[in-house]
Amino acid sequence: MQNYLKCETKLMCFWMLGLMLLAIVVSLLSCGKHTLRQHPPDDAAGKTQGKTHEKVHEAQEGPLFDPAAGVRIGYDLLPVYFDFDRYNIRNDQVARLVTNMEALQEIAGSVSIEGHCDERGTIEYNLTLGQRRADVVRKHLITLGVPEEILRTVSYGEDRPVDKGHDEAAWQKNRRAEFMEGGK
Secondary structure, three states: OHHHHHHHHHHHHHHHHHHHHHHHHHHHHHHOOOOOOOOOOEOOOOOEOOOOOOOOOOOOOOOEEEOOOOEEEOOOOOOEEOOOOOOOOOHHHHHHHHHHHHHHOOOOOOEEEEEEOOOOOOHHHHHHHHHHHHHHHHHHHHHOOOOHHHEEEEEEEOOOOOOOOOOHHHHHHHOEEEEEEOOO
16 A cells, blocks of 8 residues: 555656646747837836837837837837836846847847936936946846947936826836947
8 A cells, every 4th residue: 555655646746747847848938939019117016007108019020110209119128127216227127138138139230228217316417327227237238148349328317208297107117228229
């Protein structure tokens, strides 16, 4: 009887191990899909709020053009969001940088990382904070293996908000680093 229980336990362990391996394979296969999409900011709880751009991006090949902003939006490059008055990479934004690193492997040419702030603070302070945000994103991407010579940084401070509102919901969307193909 004891031998039967040992055999049944071993069989159950192998079955569970097989299910775990299957789950890992499915997860890895689903990570490789790239589609152009709109990427709202993540709040502290990991939920999404609002839109980052007023128009909805539809899946298609190549870069998109946003006529309202007059800039090209890169190949599936996700904006990175920051907390108020901070320029460190939030834990909930690390996955976005990994996704961007993978997309940057497919882009020929340079990319500009633009640092942005909300409207609070002086113009000079926000330009400095925006530059620090762009620089920390650049450094993080370089540590992930992106060649440093293709990454440029620029700060726009509070000059280019995605949401012109004057409340926390708007400010959260404006505290970001964005990516534009063809950096200077």
